[in-house]
Amino acid sequence: MKIKYSFMIMLTLTFMAVLKSADAQNPPQLGKASIEDIVKAMTIEEKATILVGDAWGTRNFNPAGANSKYSTGIVHVPGAPFSTRPIPRLGIPGTGMSDGPAGIRMDISRPGSNKKYYATSFPVGTVMASTWNTELVEYIATEMGREVKEYGLDVVLGPGMNLQRNPLCGRNFEYFSEDPFLNGKIASAIVNGIQSNGVGTSPKHFAGNNSETNRFYSDSRMSQRTLREMILKGFEIMVKESHPWTIMSSYNKLNGDFTQQNYELLTTILRDEWGYDGVVLTDWGYKEGTVEAVKAGNDLMEAGMDFEIERIIEAVQNGSLSIEDIDRNVKNVLNYVVKTQHFKRYEYSDNPDIDANAKLARKEAAEGIILLKNDDNILPLKNMKNAAVFGLNSYKMIAGGAGSGNVNKKYVRNLDEGLAINGIAADTTIADWYKKYIAYQDATNGINPPSMEAVLLGSQVLAEPLAPTGLTEKNMNSNDVAIITIGRNAGEGGDRKIEDGDWYLTAAERDLLQKVTDTYHSVGKKVVVVLNIGGVIETASWKDIPDAILLAWTPGQEVGYTVADILAGKSYPSGKLPMTFPLGYFDLPSSHNFPYNYEGSGTLYLDMGNNSQQGQPVKDVDYVNYEEGIWIGYRYFTTTGKEVSYPFGYGLGYTNFDYENPVVKVAGDGTVTATVTVRNSGSSVGKEAVQLYVTAPTGELTKPEIELRAFAKTKELKPGESQLLTMKVDAYMLASFNESKSQWETAAGEYTAKFGASSSDIRCKAGFKIAKAQAWPVHNVMAPKIPIQEIKIK
Numbered sequence: 001m002k003i004k005y006s007f008m009i010m011l012t013l014t015f016m017a018v019l020k021s022a023d024a025q026n027p028p029q030l031g032k033a034s035i036e037d038i039v040k041a042m043t044i045e046e047k048a049t050i051l052v053g054d055a056w057g058t059r060n061f062n063p064a065g066a067n068s069k070y071s072t073g074i075v076h077v078p079g080a081p082f083s084t085r086p087i088p089r090l091g092i093p094g095t096g097m098s099d100g101p102a103g104i105r106m107d108i109s110r111p112g113s114n115k116k117y118y119a120t121s122f123p124v125g126t127v128m129a130s131t132w133n134t135e136l137v138e139y140i141a142t143e144m145g146r147e148v149k150e151y152g153l154d155v156v157l158g159p160g161m162n163l164q165r166n167p168l169c170g171r172n173f174e175y176f177s178e179d180p181f182l183n184g185k186i187a188s189a190i191v192n193g194i195q196s197n198g199v200g201t202s203p204k205h206f207a208g209n210n211s212e213t214n215r216f217y218s219d220s221r222m223s224q225r226t227l228r229e230m231i232l233k234g235f236e237i238m239v240k241e242s243h244p245w246t247i248m249s250s251y252n253k254l255n256g257d258f259t260q261q262n263y264e265l266l267t268t269i270l271r272d273e274w275g276y277d278g279v280v281l282t283d284w285g286y287k288e289g290t291v292e293a294v295k296a297g298n299d300l301m302e303a304g305m306d307f308e309i310e311r312i313i314e315a316v317q318n319g320s321l322s323i324e325d326i327d328r329n330v331k332n333v334l335n336y337v338v339k340t341q342h343f344k345r346y347e348y349s350d351n352p353d354i355d356a357n358a359k360l361a362r363k364e365a366a367e368g369i370i371l372l373k374n375d376d377n378i379l380p381l382k383n384m385k386n387a388a389v390f391g392l393n394s395y396k397m398i399a400g401g402a403g404s405g406n407v408n409k410k411y412v413r414n415l416d417e418g419l420a421i422n423g424i425a426a427d428t429t430i431a432d433w434y435k436k437y438i439a440y441q442d443a444t445n446g447i448n449p450p451s452m453e454a455v456l457l458g459s460q461v462l463a464e465p466l467a468p469t470g471l472t473e474k475n476m477n478s479n480d481v482a483i484i485t486i487g488r489n490a491g492e493g494g495d496r497k498i499e500d501g502d503w504y505l506t507a508a509e510r511d512l513l514q515k516v517t518d519t520y521h522s523v524g525k526k527v528v529v530v531l532n533i534g535g536v537i538e539t540a541s542w543k544d545i546p547d548a549i550l551l552a553w554t555p556g557q558e559v560g561y562t563v564a565d566i567l568a569g570k571s572y573p574s575g576k577l578p579m580t581f582p583l584g585y586f587d588l589p590s591s592h593n594f595p596y597n598y599e600g601s602g603t604l605y606l607d608m609g610n611n612s613q614q615g616q617p618v619k620d621v622d623y624v625n626y627e628e629g630i631w632i633g634y635r636y637f638t639t640t641g642k643e644v645s646y647p648f649g650y651g652l653g654y655t656n657f658d659y660e661n662p663v664v665k666v667a668g669d670g671t672v673t674a675t676v677t678v679r680n681s682g683s684s685v686g687k688e689a690v691q692l693y694v695t696a697p698t699g700e701l702t703k704p705e706i707e708l709r710a711f712a713k714t715k716e717l718k719p720g721e722s723q724l725l726t727m728k729v730d731a732y733m734l735a736s737f738n739e740s741k742s743q744w745e746t747a748a749g750e751y752t753a754k755f756g757a758s759s760s761d762i763r764c765k766a767g768f769k770i771a772k773a774q775a776w777p778v779h780n781v782m783a784p785k786i787p788i789q790e791i792k793i794k
């Protein structure tokens with residue numbers, strides 16, 4: 001009996017060994033076997049490997065990591081070196097990722113090829129938001145996604161969607177708005193558009209990365225209400241409406257913990273409450289705390305270092321990390337891999353139609369350009385053949401922002417070129433002077449090559465030179481109009497500053513503006529200012545000087561063509577501001593808690609670490625208290641009645657619109673349907689972005705005077721033509737966050753729907769009643785460690 005028993009055991013063991021070796025010889029293959037079976041077949045090393053990217057290991061970026069011990073051999077698009085690692089044994093391919101929000105960031109040249117690999121530089125995030133047109137944004141993003149697919153990439157690392165809490169954040173150009181609803185809607189449109197090609201996105205930086213100074217370590221501290229209503233709301237809308245393949249957690253801390261390592265943020269809120277089922281990947285560092293990140297539900301460590309793999313293996317071996325946590329993350333990554341074009345072995349062309357996309361960018365960017373001022377309807381320029389074009393940036397226009405949001409484009413169109421194809425000649429004497437100045441500066445750069453950082457940051461903006469005596473008067477009698485471009489740029493790794501040349505105009509710019517205006521006005525001619533800027537600047541002190549101001553932002557490589565098309569009337573502006581232009585910087589409540597003018601700011605990949613002085617962390621550097629609470633942008637200005645330079649939602653067109661017949665209906669579930677008829681009452685074609693603001697009964701909570709709850713844009717309307725716009729707001733979208741009960745609440749009572757041409761230009765209203773209060777409880781998580789003393793407005 002005994003013999004028989006041990007014989008049976010031997011037999012079983014032999015059988016298992018045979019099975020195991022069969023398994024080793026014929027391991028399950030991704031796509032053929034279930035993901036469960038793949039995970040079962042993976043060794044700990046393989047699991048850890050799939051959770052860590054290998055960009056640093058394969059690029060000369062960091063020679064120390066050049067020879068990874070672990071599986072590498074990624075999909076290689078030079079200059080777009082971000083990836084997940086392959087496990088060939090199990091049929092798991094590597095996948096490739098690249099920046100960034102306004103087009104693909106990759107090298108133009110490739111070893112062994114004479115071909116140039118350009119990507120289209122599309123309008124930056126702020127321009128997309130300024131269109132207030134989600135359909136158009138989705139369409140542009142679809143074309144961007146096609147480039148991603150045809151260049152053999154699987155994920156584009158965007159959109160950038162941190163709230164524009166303060167105008168000086170260095171990356172605001174990548175972001176959308178001061179309003180979380182507009183933010184969420186534009187982001188959803190981009191994700192849906194890009195992903196319709198079967199490639200992924202990575203909305204970023206989740207969350208609270210609202211300034212760049214000390215971004216690797218700074219702690220963004222805020223109340224739960226501010227967090228839920230302002231900082232997270234856009235992400236919540238985007239996740240629910242567009243299901244991104246991946247989301248990028250940010251570098252910073254949020255209420256005390258690194259977001260990458262925060263279970264409450266990445267799992268409780270993002271997955272459990274919002275239903276997210278994609279991959280969370282880290283922003284591009286290699287923080288201590290890899291193990292905490294795995295536990296928190298941060299699936300993928302990017303850019304990826306071998307020691308991160310080792311940390312994971314070690315933690316499993318010493319019992320500090322559970323295999324369940326690892327398996328959960330591995331499954332998320334594998335579920336992503338099977339969706340990619342690399343897994344599907346798509347034969348990409350490496351040849352997307354960038355000429356067609358250039359045309360698209362030229363035409364569509366016009367919708368995100370905002371006419372701030374147009375006295376005597378001087379724009380569009382009528383019957384004008386000769387323009388005096390001033391300002392260095394007219395001849396060196398800025399397509400997009402700097403840093404990882406920079407795109408290696410084929411060219412950037414300048415304003416004189418754009419005017420020329422519209423039949424307006426830029427005065428050659430003036431143009432020559434600027435072009436020679438630029439050539440000289442470029443040559444100087446050639447002698448002193450820019451630093452690695454400058455290269456990464458994209459082209460630097462040259463300061464406006466003092467125009468030589470006589471230049472402003474040159475040919476003033478023969479030129480029909482004067483145009484001045486003012487340029488600004490900013491980028492990753494640094495915040496902007498309250499100083500001349502950034503927030504303020506420089507003395508040279510003011511001098512130019514005044515001299516040109518005096519000169520041209522003295523002969524009865526007009527002056528137009530074009531703002532080719534990445535973010536808000538001070539306008540109140542000078543906006544009365546010129547006759548017209550066109551806010552072009554940085555709308556992509558076709559900038560000069562797009563702007564000239566509008567100036568000449570080939571197209572028309574229909575953008576509106578996605579943020580407020582305040583009178584003064586310090587009018588903004590957030591200005592009291594923002595690292596403006598911080599000395600160390602402005603350096604890419606700045607590793608400032610802990611700046612404690614005598615054990616005390618430094619305000620606005622080591623931590624930022626969001627004391628403004630929900631009082632960001634127009635929420636603050638409309639509630640306090642404080643004057644601004646240009647209000648949120650503002651923008652003129654070449655025609656006028658009347659709003660008629662506002663109607664609001666409330667369904668049994670509390671869904672509000674608001675309709676309004678918009679009629680083109682002017683004399684040329686145009687489109688109008690209508691904003692639906694709601695004034696809510698206070699209930700238990702303090703509420704802003706108005707909040708944007710929906711918006712819609714008309715199609716192109718001819719003079720006299722009208723369109724009925726319908727906007728829906730569900731009961732949850734009306735809710736405010738009550739942190740004492742950890743729930744979203746829509747109070748019962750009387751509401752007013754306000755149809756606005758801007759936040760301060762409400763054209764008509766309609767009251768409506770919510771009969772029954774509703775509440776949506778959530779988890780009581782992410783409270784600040786020390787309560788934040790928020791400002792009181794009401």
Ligand code: BGC
Pocket residue numbers: 099100157204283284404492
């Ligand atoms: C940026 C990300 C970017 C990544 C890869 C990081 O420094 O914050 O936005 O996607 O680098 O370039």
